[in-house]
Amino acid sequence: xxxxxxxxxxxxxxxxxxxxxxxxxxxxxxxxxxxxxxxxxxxxxxxxxxxxxxxxxxxxxxxxxxxxxxxxxxxxxxxxxxxxxxxxxxxxxxxxxxxxxxxxxxxxxxxxxxxxxxxxxxxxxxxxxxxxxxxxxxxxxxxxxxxxxxxxxxxxxxxxxxxxxxxxxxxxxxxxxxxxxxxxxxxxxxxxxxxxxxxxxxxxxxxxxxxxxxxxxxxxxxxxxxxxxxxxxxxxxxxxxxxxxxxxxxxxxxxxxxxxxxxxxxxxxxxxxxxxxxxxxxxxxxxxxxxxxxxxx
Amino acid sequence: xxxxxxxxxxxxxxxxxxxxxxxxxxxxxxxxxxxxxxxxxxxxxxxxxxxxxxxxxxxxxxxxxxxxxxxxxxxxxxxxxxxxxxxxxxxxxxxxxxxxxxxxxxxxxxxxxxxxxxxxxxxxxxxxxxxxxxxxxxxxxxxxxxxxxxxxxxxxxxxxxxxxxxxxxxxxxxxxxxxxxxxxxxxxxxxxxxxxxxxxxxxxxxxxxxxxxxxxxxxxxxxxxxxxxxxxxxxxxxxxxxxxxxxxxxxxxxxxxxxxxxxxxxxx
Numbered sequence: 132x133x134x135x136x137x138x139x140x141x142x143x144x145x146x147x148x149x150x151x152x153x154x155x156x157x158x159x160x161x162x163x164x165x166x167x168x169x170x171x172x173x174x175x176x177x178x179x180x181x182x183x184x185x186x187x188x189x190x191x192x193x194x195x196x197x198x199x200x201x202x203x204x205x206x207x208x209x210x211x212x213x214x215x216x217x218x219x220x221x222x223x224x225x226x227x228x229x230x231x232x233x234x235x236x237x238x239x240x241x242x243x244x245x246x247x248x249x250x251x252x253x254x255x256x257x258x259x260x261x262x263x264x265x266x267x268x269x270x271x272x273x274x275x276x277x278x279x280x281x282x283x284x285x286x287x288x289x290x291x292x293x294x295x296x297x298x299x300x301x302x303x304x305x306x307x308x309x310x311x312x313x314x315x316x317x318x319x320x321x322x323x324x325x326x327x328x329x330x331x332x333x334x335x336x337x338x339x340x341x342x343x344x345x346x347x348x349x350x351x352x353x354x355x356x357x358x359x360x361x362x363x364x365x366x367x368x369x370x371x372x373x374x375x376x377x378x379x380x381x382x383x384x385x386x387x388x389x390x391x392x393x394x395x396x397x398x399x400x401x402x403x404x405x406x407x408x409x410x411x412x413x414x415x416x417x418x419x420x421x422x423x424x425x426x427x428x
Numbered sequence: 429x430x431x432x433x434x435x436x437x438x439x440x441x442x443x444x445x446x447x448x449x450x451x452x453x454x455x456x457x458x459x460x461x462x463x464x465x466x467x468x469x470x471x472x473x474x475x476x477x478x479x480x481x482x483x484x485x486x487x488x489x490x491x492x493x494x495x496x497x498x499x500x501x502x503x504x505x506x507x508x509x510x511x512x513x514x515x516x517x518x519x520x521x522x523x524x525x526x527x528x529x530x531x532x533x534x535x536x537x538x539x540x541x542x543x544x545x546x547x548x549x550x551x552x553x554x555x556x557x558x559x560x561x562x563x564x565x566x567x568x569x570x571x572x573x574x575x576x577x578x579x580x581x582x583x584x585x586x587x588x589x590x591x592x593x594x595x596x597x598x599x600x601x602x603x604x605x606x607x608x609x610x611x612x613x614x615x616x617x618x619x620x621x622x623x624x625x626x627x628x629x630x631x632x633x634x635x636x637x638x639x640x641x642x643x644x645x646x647x648x649x650x651x652x653x654x655x656x657x658x659x660x661x662x663x664x665x666x667x668x669x670x671x672x673x674x675x676x677x678x679x680x681x682x683x684x685x686x687x688x689x690x691x692x693x694x695x696x
Contacts, residue, residue, distance in 0.1 A: 187487075
């Protein structure tokens, strides 16, 4: 075989072998056992990982942060109503042990560990533990104390505790002026919607991350929806008092033009048998949080 | 030009011939690819992660060069028997050892300087590409000159690792030198633990041994301020100066020991 011929043969062999490898890899995907990597966390001891990473702890923290985001995103996108974010706390715990200054990991945990399924892990205790760890590492970060108060307020409905944490945040130098007012209002008006609005507005103005601002804007839209539902229900009740029957359509109420829509543009549902006003099941402001007045009714 | 400088220049040329500087291409590709991909993955933490990645890569590539070139510097000359022709020239053994060290230090200096420049270019590009809202969310500026403090201490750390690798290469095989150098580097990351040994074991003798090891073994953990500079935690100039002095004195100590051993070595 000539020199050129042997080179062509060698090239062709390499191309065929590479194509075979690619083909076999594609076949492997069909046979591969379940994705254990996505659901398993082999090393859970933050102390061990911290030591094992030697002088590359910050980089390892970044890797665990990306894993935490992937775990959250993957779980949230899974079909089915019941979602389990079992690895979210261990991953965020590892992230913040490896890099105690990883501010966003604490705040991410505050939001998504505390929120109930399907949006989060439904573990306000873990959210508080993570934030407490952040506050121990960086006592000057008033945002963590505010976030602990927020978890007590919004998810645990423990208003005296929430007020205590807002007051503590207010004492930390650099905290905004409105924090003192928030602490006082929380203490005085346990869990009313105006206080909730004030809390989320505070988070919106102090948030340094787009996703946190989006979360605050979402909660504010939910509060708007709750206000609107309350107003509509009052109109429906008045109609019932006057006619002794529930309205079958929005038009029957007279004062409502067209179909009223929630802040995201989805039409409100009117139950002609009970007069209850609810969100459209497809509405993007679902599910509304249970506020104190709703809970008492 | 002195004999030491000539040896140093030759070591540098040899490392260029051995394509050691190719790692710069890997570094550049790594950073550029990371800067492109991370924005989608990290929920607004791309600048922090690029900084972590850049500083870790400067340290890791430098460490690999320091160890794997450092351990072969003297051993290669002995193994190839070129040491006889070298020492027959007007060059003393200390000059040879110090020249070898200076040569690899020059290689590392060029590496670290180019990697740092590329690192800052990527950060400047990311700053330029980001929106004013995203910039407002950064707690620490993207192109932060304080990161040079970390780069300086990485450089000092690499100088010390190189000196240790060279020291072991004056009397042992490359395999053993690699193990010993990397072993010492790993132990040096846990230096502070030796100080606590006495309280952990409740033994006065263990406490003494721990304290001696704490003071004698190189404190590599002390050179690591990457996390602090990335998060914007202030690192005093006095601390950087102290660690620079500590590293320089330790390098001098190890080089003197390497010269002493190499000078007494019998090549027959």
